[in-house]
Amino acid sequence: MDLPLESMRSAAQEYHPPLIDFTQHIVATPSLPGQEGDVAAIIATEMENLGYDEVWRDQVGNIIGKINGGDGPTILLNGHMDHVDAGPLEGWPYPPFSGQIVDGNLWGRASVDMKGPTACMIYAASLFKQLNIKPSGDIYMTVPVMEEIGGLGTQHLITHLNAQAAICGEPSSNTLRRGHRGRVELRVTFNGRSAHASAPHLGENPHYAAAVFLSNLSTLTMAYDDTLGPSSVAPTLYSTDQISPNVIPGQVYLTLDWRNIALEKPADIVAKVEALVHSIKGLEQNVDVVVKTQDFTTYTGVTQAIPAIFPSYLLPENNRFVQAAHRALVDALGRDDGVDIWRFATDGGHLMTADIPTVGFGPGDETLAHTNQERISLAEMEEAVVAYIALILALAEAA
Numbered sequence: 001m002d003l004p005l006e007s008m009r010s011a012a013q014e015y016h017p018p019l020i021d022f023t024q025h026i027v028a029t030p031s032l033p034g035q036e037g038d039v040a041a042i043i044a045t046e047m048e049n050l051g052y053d054e055v056w057r058d059q060v061g062n063i064i065g066k067i068n069g070g071d072g073p074t075i076l077l078n079g080h081m082d083h084v085d086a087g088p089l090e091g092w093p094y095p096p097f098s099g100q101i102v103d104g105n106l107w108g109r110a111s112v113d114m115k116g117p118t119a120c121m122i123y124a125a126s127l128f129k130q131l132n133i134k135p136s137g138d139i140y141m142t143v144p145v146m147e148e149i150g151g152l153g154t155q156h157l158i159t160h161l162n163a164q165a166a167i168c169g170e171p172s173s174n175t176l177r178r179g180h181r182g183r184v185e186l187r188v189t190f191n192g193r194s195a196h197a198s199a200p201h202l203g204e205n206p207h208y209a210a211a212v213f214l215s216n217l218s219t220l221t222m223a224y225d226d227t228l229g230p231s232s233v234a235p236t237l238y239s240t241d242q243i244s245p246n247v248i249p250g251q252v253y254l255t256l257d258w259r260n261i262a263l264e265k266p267a268d269i270v271a272k273v274e275a276l277v278h279s280i281k282g283l284e285q286n287v288d289v290v291v292k293t294q295d296f297t298t299y300t301g302v303t304q305a306i307p308a309i310f311p312s313y314l315l316p317e318n319n320r321f322v323q324a325a326h327r328a329l330v331d332a333l334g335r336d337d338g339v340d341i342w343r344f345a346t347d348g349g350h351l352m353t354a355d356i357p358t359v360g361f362g363p364g365d366e367t368l369a370h371t372n373q374e375r376i377s378l379a380e381m382e383e384a385v386v387a388y389i390a391l392i393l394a395l396a397e398a399a
Contacts, residue, residue, distance in 0.1 A: 005331070005332060005386075005390075007131060008127075008332070008386045008389050008390070009386055011127045011130060011131055011385075012123075012124075012127070012382050012383075012385040012386045012389075013382065015123055015127065015130070015385070016378075016381075016382045016385075018123075019119055019120065019123045019381065019382075019385070020101075020106065020378060020381070022046055022119050022122075022123075023099070023106060023111070023115060023116055023119040023376075023381070024099030024101075024106065025042060025099070026039050026042055026043065026081075026110075026115045026118075026119065027097065027098075027099040027106065027108040027109070027110055027111050027115050027116075028097050028098065028099045028108070029042060029097075030083075030086075030097055030109075031081050031082055031083060031110070032082060032083065032085065033082040033145070033146045033147075033148050033149045033296070034082075034145075034146065034296065034297055034298060034299055035299060036061060036081045036082050036145050036146075036298075036299050037061070037299040037300075039081050039115075040057065040061055040063050040081060040143075040145075040299070043063050043081060043118075043122070043143050044056075044057065044063050044065075046122065047063070047065040047122060047126070047141065050122070050123070050126035050129065050130075051126060051129040051130070052065040052066060052067060052125075052126065052129070052141070053066050053067060053068040053129075054066040054068075057300075058156065058157070058160065059156065059300065059302055060145060060146075060152060060153055060156045060298045060300060060302050060304070061145045061153070061298045061299050061300040061302075062142060062143065062144045062145055062153045062154075062156065062157055063081070063142075063143040064140060064141070064142050064143075064157075064161070065122070065125070065140070065141040066138060066139070066140055066141075067125050067126070067128050067129060067135060067138065067139040067141075068134075068138060069134055069135035069136055069137040069138045069139060070134060070135070070136050070137060071137065072135070072136030072137035072396055072399075073136065073137045073163075073164035073165065073395070073396045073399030074137045074138045074139070074140065074162065074163040074164055075135075075137065075138075075139050075140070075163060075164070075165055075166070075167070075392050075395050075396055075399075076139075076140045076142060076161065076163035076165070076166040076167070076351070076356065077121045077124075077125060077139070077140065077141045077142065077166070077167050077169060077388070077392075078142050078144070078154065078157075078166055078167065078168045078169060078347055078348070078351060078358075079114055079115075079117060079118030079121055079122075079141075079142070079143050079144075079169050080114055080118065080143065080144050080145070080146075080147035080148075080153065080154075080347065081115070081118065081143050081144070081145060082145055082146055082147055082148050082149075083109050083110035083113065083115070083148060084109070084113075084148055084370050086109045086372075087372060088372075091372040092107075092372045093107070093372075093373070094107040094108070095108075096108055096109040096372070096374075097109060099111070101378070102375075104377060104378050104379060105375040105376060105377055105378065106375060106376050106378060106381075107374070107375040108374065108375070109374060110374070111364070111374050111375055111376040112171045112364035112365065112366070112368050112369045112374050112375070112376050113170070113171060113364070113366075113369035113370065113374070114169060114170055114171060114362065114364070114369075116171075116363060116364055116376040116381060117169040117170065117171055117362035117363055117364060117384065118143055118169060119381075120169070120362075120363060120381050120384040120385050120388060121141060121167070121169045121388055122141055122143075123385055124384075124385045124386075124388035124389050124392070125139050125141045125388070125392070127385070127389060128389075135392065135393075135396065136396050136397075137164070137396055137399075139392060140161060140163060142154075142157055142161070144156075144157055144347065145298055145299065146296060146298065147346075147347050149294075149296060149306075150294075150296070150306045150307075150308055150309070150310070151306075151310060151347045151349075151350050152296055152298065152304060152306050153298075153347075154347040154350045154351065155306070155350050156304075158350060158351065158353070158354035158356070162354070162356070163356050164356075164357075164395075164396075164399035165321050165356065165357050165358070165359075165395040165396070165398070165399050166348070166351045166356045166357070166358040166359075167358070167359055167360070167361060167388065167391055167392070167395070168346050168347060168348035168351065168358050168359070168360045168361075168362075169360075169361065169362040169388075170342065170344075170346045170347075170348070170360055170362050170366070171362045171363065171364030171365065171366040171369060171376075172340070172342065172360055172361055172362050172364075172366060173363070173364065173365055173366070173380070174333070174337075174361070174362070174363050174380055174383055174384055174387060175329075175337040175338070175339075175340055175361070176322070176325055176326055176329055176337070176338075176339045176340070176359060176360070176361055177339070177340055177341055177342050177359065177360030177361065178314065178315040178316075178317070178319070178322050178339055178340075178341060178359060178360070179227075179228070179262065179312070179313045179314030179315055179341050179342070179348075179360075180228070180312065180313070180314075180341050180342035180343070180344060180345055180346060180348070180349070180360075181228050181229075181231065181232075181259045181260060181261055181262075181312050181343075181345065182259065182260045182261075182262070182264075182309070182310050182311050182312030182313075182345055182349055183257065183258070183259055183260070183308075183309070183310040183345040184258045184260055184266045184269050184291060184308065184309050184310075185255060185256070185257060185258070185291065185292045185308030185309075186255070186256040186258060186269065186270065186273060186289060186290070186291060186292065187253060187254070187255060187256075187289075187290055187291075187292040188210075188213070188253070188254040188255075188256060188273065188287060188288070188289050189251055189252070189253055189254075189287065189288040189289075189290075190206035190207075190209045190210045190213070190251065190252040190253075190254070190286060190287055191206060191250070191251055191286045191287070191288070192204040192205055192206030192207075192209070192248070192249065192250055192251065192252070192286070193248075193250060194241075194242070194247060194248055194249060194250035195247075195248045196246070196247065196248070197245075197246045197247060197248055198246070200248060203248040205248050205249075206240075206249060206250070206251060206252040206286070207240075207249070207252060209252075209282070209283055209286055209287065210238075210252045210254055212280055212282075212283065213254075213276075213277065213280065213283060213287070214235060214254075216276060216279075216280055217233065217235065217256075217276070219276075220233065220272065220273075220276060223260070223261050223263070223264045224261065225261040225262065225263070225314070227314060227341060228261045228262065228312070228314060228341060229261075230261070231258065231259060231260045231261050231264055231269075232258070232259045233256055233257070233258045233259075234256070234257045235254060235255070235256055235257075236255045236256070236257045237253075237254070237255035238252070238253070238254055238255070239252075239253045240252050240253070241253075255292070256273070259345075260312050261312055261314075262312040262313055262314040264312070266291050266307075266309055269291075270289055270290070270291060273289045274289050277289065291307050291308060291309060292307070292308040293305050293306065293307045293308070294306060294308065310345035310346070310347075310349050310350070311349030311350060311352065311353050312345070312349060313348060313349045313352040313358070314341070315357065315358075315359070317339060319357070320398045321357045321359055321395055321398050321399075322339060322359060323398075324394040324395060324397060324398035325359045325361070325391055325394055325395065325398075326338075326339055327394065328387075328390040328391055328393065328394035329361070329387055329390065329391070331390065332386050332387050332389075332390035333383065333386070333387060342360060342366065343366070344366070344369075346360065348360055359391070359395070361384075361387060361388070361391060362384065363376060363377065363380035363381050363383070363384040364376045364377070364380065365377075
């Protein structure tokens with residue numbers, strides 16, 4: 001299906017003011033993981049007002065909008081409605097939930113990650129209705145919950161939705177992405193024997209085992225990919241089973257944040273850390289290594305155990321969806337920015353586990369995400385609406 005570029009640009013320009021108003025509204029509505037109910041209602045109402053053929057909320061609270069198409073391929077757009085904590089307010093130049101516009105940028109927590117990109121996708125899909133153009137196949141606009149804590153929402157989506165291709169709208173400064181490293185969160189438990197701190201000889205202090213382990217962690221040989229680079233591991237959180245400073249703990253808990261390349265599986269990572277433990281004399285009987293699993297409760301009241309895994313993925317450069325998306329963006333944007341990867345994990349990995357080929361594209365500077373400088377360019381947002389329409393058409397053609 002051909003849609004004249006000039007029509008796309010005119011429509012994006014016409015609907016730019018309400019798009020910005022909508023983005024300000026949802027940025028001004030806090031929606032931490034598990035607390036997305038208010039923003040979900042706003043998003044659903046906006047989709048209905050924009051003329052989506054169907055809008056519904058699934059069991060875990062994801063909002064899904066559908067644009068009815070023909071018998072051709074279904075294309076899925078993927079955003080998310082939750083965000084990380086805003087942190088100390090005094091560090092923000094403008095209040096994090098103000099949605100304030102300064103010098104052509106909309107400020108606030110989640111403006112980049114990823115309410116701004118999500119709003120652009122919502123409006124882009126709706127323009128098929130506004131322009132009275134029936135896409136070749138259905139379009140699903142999905143806005144999941146709980147992306148920031150493991151992707152519970154998208155993991156549920158792929159149990160009841162399918163598509164022939166998808167666009168993950170995480171920020172990329174309006175350039176194309178074809179994959180990223182994954183994330184696996186490990187919990188390493190060092191078992192000792194608790195005792196009064198005045199009599200350390202009666203206990204077995206697990207801090208020493210943890211210290212030996214940490215001093216050897218950097219000796220691991222990490223997996224490597226020519227595109228994604230090396231896997232990496234970072235010790236992040238450290239805690240014990242005690243809160244009293246005069247007690248030798250019985251256990252120490254260490255969190256490892258492992259960023260893995262596409263061919264490195266969670267079981268491989270656990271085995272590699274266990275091998276390191278077994279190579280250190282005296283540790284092998286006192287250390288447990290597992291992928292962390294945690295129960296999360298959605299705003300709809302559903303509780304689900306989720307392993308802390310964001311799958312890695314990488315589409316080949318010659319993949320037909322990557323090639324079609326690249327050509328479409330060159331035509332729509334009038335420039336060739338090439339094809340890159342993200343440096344962080346996204347729900348795109350979950351979509352790929354459901355055999356849905358997924359490309360990435362979104363407005364916003366990804367380096368501003370999760371910071372107190374988070375802001376998104378209004379000009380990038382207008383451009384992104386045009387780009388999303390072009391990508392939908394191109395992926396459907398390639399499917």
